[in-house]
Amino acid sequence: MERMCVQRVSKRKENSLHILLTGAGGQLGHAVQGIFSNHTVVACDRRQLDITHLDAVRAAAASYAPDLVLNAAAYNAVDQAEQDPEAAYRGNALGPRNLALVTAARGIPLLHLSTNYVFDGLSRRPYHEFDTPYPQSVYGHSKLAGEEAVRALNPKHYIVRTCWVYHTHGKNFVQTMRALSQQPEVRVVNDQFGSPTYAPHLATALARLVTTEAFGTYHLAGRGGASRFDLIQTLYALLGVRSQVKPILSTEMPRLAKCPPYAVLTTLQEPAIQLPPWQDGLAQFVQSAL
Numbered sequence: 001m002e003r004m005c006v007q008r009v010s011k012r013k014e015n016s017l018h019i020l021l022t023g024a025g026g027q028l029g030h031a032v033q034g035i036f037s038n039h040t041v042v043a044c045d046r047r048q049l050d051i052t053h054l055d056a057v058r059a060a061a062a063s064y065a066p067d068l069v070l071n072a073a074a075y076n077a078v079d080q081a082e083q084d085p086e087a088a089y090r091g092n093a094l095g096p097r098n099l100a101l102v103t104a105a106r107g108i109p110l111l112h113l114s115t116n117y118v119f120d121g122l123s124r125r126p127y128h129e130f131d132t133p134y135p136q137s138v139y140g141h142s143k144l145a146g147e148e149a150v151r152a153l154n155p156k157h158y159i160v161r162t163c164w165v166y167h168t169h170g171k172n173f174v175q176t177m178r179a180l181s182q183q184p185e186v187r188v189v190n191d192q193f194g195s196p197t198y199a200p201h202l203a204t205a206l207a208r209l210v211t212t213e214a215f216g217t218y219h220l221a222g223r224g225g226a227s228r229f230d231l232i233q234t235l236y237a238l239l240g241v242r243s244q245v246k247p248i249l250s251t252e253m254p255r256l257a258k259c260p261p262y263a264v265l266t267t268l269q270e271p272a273i274q275l276p277p278w279q280d281g282l283a284q285f286v287q288s289a290l
């Protein structure tokens with residue numbers, strides 16, 4: 001641990017936990033810090049705790065003695081992963097493996113985030129928790145390897161797969177397209193489908209999940225499915241801008257990594273921990289962005 005992590009203490013309430021948050025500088029990391037007011041959160045960004053260093057993870061766990069570790073850290077450069085698989089596996093498999101080893105040794109749960117990219121995207125219906133993963137990209141393989149390490153090493157795990165995360169903090173597709181909303185025309189692919197997920201909605205669901213002790217794998221994403229085109233048309237309508245949104249095919253915008261064409265997630269778990277519809281998340285994003 002090179003620098004002290006930031007600790008926000010909450011009044012101890014029933015079910016409140018002392019949580020070590022990794023990847024605190026990212027989109028979800030920010031949302032968790034804003035939403036987890038029932039819990040005490042020790043927030044570590046990458047400079048404060050690099051999860052690829054086992055000794056640093058051990059030292060942080062010993063120093064802060066958390067009741068649970070929430071891993072929001074990841075190597076998320078999906079296209080770059082194709083050219084630098086080692087970096088992807090270090091961040092997405094070795095890091096979670098270190099966290100799983102350390103949390104298991106301390107007998108505490110680990111909440112770890114994963115992705116729709118573990119699926120091939122060829123299904124014609126939303127993917128649930130018991131569907132068989134079949135990744136098609138280095139990023140997807142590295143995230144699946146991280147899931148497998150967590151499952152194998154710490155039985156007290158929550159593995160949460162999510163999809164198309166966006167927030168007012170950080171770089172994401174929704175922010176990029178918002179920045180382009182003054183252009184007369186934007187081109188958006190209409191043959192990639194997912195579940196757009198507003199990070200604060202995801203954080204709210206996680207805050208509930210960590211108190212359940214119902215360990216296992218969860219799909220938590222904005223409810224319902226949308227193409228990228230649907231998402232941006234809805235965004236521009238909410239923003240009240242007149243930019244023309246032109247639907248195009250993925251083949252007109254080639255990328256290094258293969259993106260699952262249909263990556264809508266659904267859950268078979270109790271409705272109590274589902275997210276609101278994706279349109280509600282987008283409306284809240286627009287409200288807080290304006």
Ligand SMILES: NC(=O)c1ccc[n+]([C@@H]2O[C@H](COP(=O)([O-])OP(=O)(O)OC[C@H]3O[C@@H](n4cnc5c(N)ncnc54)[C@H](OP(=O)(O)O)[C@@H]3O)[C@@H](O)[C@H]2O)c1
Pocket residue numbers: 022023024025026027028029045046049050051052071072073074075076090091095113114115116161162163164165166170
């Ligand atoms: N964003 C999406 O659309 C999406 C979709 C599906 C699933 N997910 C998953 O959801 C989780 C949260 O995603 P997010 O959108 O919040 O990601 P994000 O904004 O990219 O944040 C990830 C954070 O992890 C940090 N990090 C990277 N390597 C690290 C390491 N070795 N040790 C410690 N920190 C490290 C990054 O720091 P630097 O910036 O300094 O590298 C960044 O602050 C991840 O598991 C991600 O795979 C995200």
